Amino acid sequence: MGTMEEASTSSLNIEVGLKVNTALRFYHEILGLNNLHYGLWDNDPLTMEGLHAAQSRYTDHLISYFPESVKTILDAGAGTGETSEKLKARGYDVEALSPDPYQQYLFQKNRNVTFHLNKFQNFKPRKKYDLILMSESCQYIPMDGLFSNSINCAPGGYLLINDYFITHPDNTAMSKSGHDMQIFYQKARDYGFELLKEEDITDQAAVSLDLARSWLDRYVMPSIDLLTYSFRRKHPKLLKFASWLMRNKVKKFNDDIMLLDSEHFKRVKRYKILLFKIPV
Ligand SMILES: C[S@@+](CC[C@H](N)C(=O)[O-])C[C@H]1O[C@@H](n2cnc3c(N)ncnc32)[C@H](O)[C@@H]1O
Structure with a gap:
């Protein structure tokens, strides 16, 4: 069992291209979230308890999509391991994968599930899986690597994706994350995947x-x-200088706030569950 000190980014064996995602780490460590996805809301209160209920409902809903023949699962982009653990408890033979060394640390500390530290597109499987699960990780994986390596990992099996896709791009920060829906469908067809x-x-x-x-x-x-008010009163010039120095960070913060507009999200994106049959 490791200590939190051992989990610090500097002490982790970070291979080339494998980095700790600080936003996801923040959701887990500061907000106490084990699930790093949006959840499936159903008149739940707009509170932390409501979020937990929505996230738990989301995982149950995903599992309802598994075809009966499925026994072995690769949880690709597994986050903190909450879903892997739930699948294991339901009797599935699960392995997990993520390129994030902090998530590897969490698995080693908390989960009794085989973990592969890698990007999905670079992963060389030692066995064939019945189903690959990409719960909000699809958006991080380049499309060609996603489809071609799904065939290596689970030929003749299933690919279950739950993620948002861009349907109406509008040149704002909202249109920057997620795959383009139409291109994604086309790629799936090109690689012989049946929806x-x-x-x-x-x-x-x-x-x-x-x-x-x-x-x-x-x-x-x-x-x-409150902080800027008291700082401005004491150090007005310093605040001006600091704001100038931090201008890129301030812009990024403002862009990030824009991403929290649910009506805008709905105009630009669709959140989908997609079950594909993978060709042999
Ligand atoms: C939003 S989190 C979702 C985590 C988890 N599946 C869940 O539903 O809570 C995205 C996950 O994708 C992983 N990820 C990012 N790039 C990836 C890649 N190229 N291949 C596989 N996973 C990736 C992240 O490390 C993280 O575990």
């Missing part, structure tokens, strides 16, 4: 953004206002 089932859960997923926005308005913005 067996599809569901649009945008409305039930986007509620997470409303929750994040309400936390931001309630806690983060007033704290920033």
